[in-house]
Amino acid sequence: DTAVSQTPKYLVTQMGNDKSIKCEQNLGHDTMYWYKQDSKKFLKIMFSYNNKELIINETVPNRFSPKSPDKAHLNLHINSLELGDSAVYFCASSFSTLQGYTFGSGTRLTVV
Amino acid sequence: RKEVEQDPGPFNVPEGATVAFNCTYSNSASQSFFWYRQDCRKEPKLLMSVYSSGNEDGRFTAQLNRASQYISLLIRDSKLSDSATYLCVVNGHRGANNLFFGTGTRLTVIP
Numbered sequence: 001d002t003a004v005s006q007t008p009k010y011l012v013t014q015m016g017n018d019k020s021i022k023c024e025q026n027l028g029h030d031t032m033y034w035y036k037q038d039s040k041k042f043l044k045i046m047f048s049y050n051n052k053e054l055i056i057n058e059t060v061p062n063r064f065s066p067k068s069p070d071k072a073h074l075n076l077h078i079n080s081l082e083l084g085d086s087a088v089y090f091c092a093s094s095f096s097t098l099q100g101y102t103f104g105s106g107t108r109l110t111v112v
Numbered sequence: 113r114k115e116v117e118q119d120p121g122p123f124n125v126p127e128g129a130t131v132a133f134n135c136t137y138s139n140s141a142s143q144s145f146f147w148y149r150q151d152c153r154k155e156p157k158l159l160m161s162v163y164s165s166g167n168e169d170g171r172f173t174a175q176l177n178r179a180s181q182y183i184s185l186l187i188r189d190s191k192l193s194d195s196a197t198y199l200c201v202v203n204g205h206r207g208a209n210n211l212f213f214g215t216g217t218r219l220t221v222i223p
Contacts, residue, residue, distance in 0.1 A: 035213075040215070041150075041197065041215060041216055042213075042215050043156070043199070043213040044213075045210060045211070045212075048210065056210055090155055090156070099161075100144075100146050100148075100158045100161065100201070100211070101156075101158070101211060102158075103155035103156050103157070104155060105154070105155050106154075106155050
């Protein structure tokens with residue numbers, strides 16, 4: 001059983017399109033996150049959700065919106081995609097930062 | 113100033129060598145520290161937590177120096193399978209559930 005699963009694994013799309021990435025965790029964790037890893041391999045937090053409540057919202061464009069139907073799911077919607085959005089997006093979950101995170105396998109987004 | 117800074121490397125070492133990675137963090141209030149490993153085109157995976165007293169897991173030893181805000185990872189008897197990028201990770205000041213990742217140190221173990 002995959003602990004944190006995200007789909008799709010690869011996403012190639014044109015500028016201006018709207019796309020979604022789904023994430024599900026079966027670990028019973030309280031908090032889920034989205035991270036972006038750019039071409040320089042730097043991992044930067046975008047959002048985190050704790051019990052369906054957004055508790056961190058870093059300075060990302062409002063074209064990005066997280067949506068959590070329940071505590072096992074945190075989806076990422078991206079509107080009006082731009083070339084600079086090309087990156088690997090990782091979903092993660094945790095009980096708390098004292099225990100570290102478990103990551104999904106990543107979604108490689110390419111905007112052309 | 114970045115929350116976590118590490119030498120990006122690359123470190124190229126022969127099999128059997130001992131190699132050490134260091135990182136520094138900016139927030140003196142940080143309480144959780146980790147080393148993650150990331151293989152090429154894979155997700156980061158937790159390697160070990162770092163405790164104030166230092167901790168060891170097989171060939172891996174992690175140390176924390178709170179006074180200097182410095183974390184280290186020592187790998188003894190390097191194996192080819194240790195080749196990866198090692199990420200230093202620290203919890204942040206903006207909230208309890210927020211981890212900051214360093215840019216990673218790339219290690220290649222050479223036969």
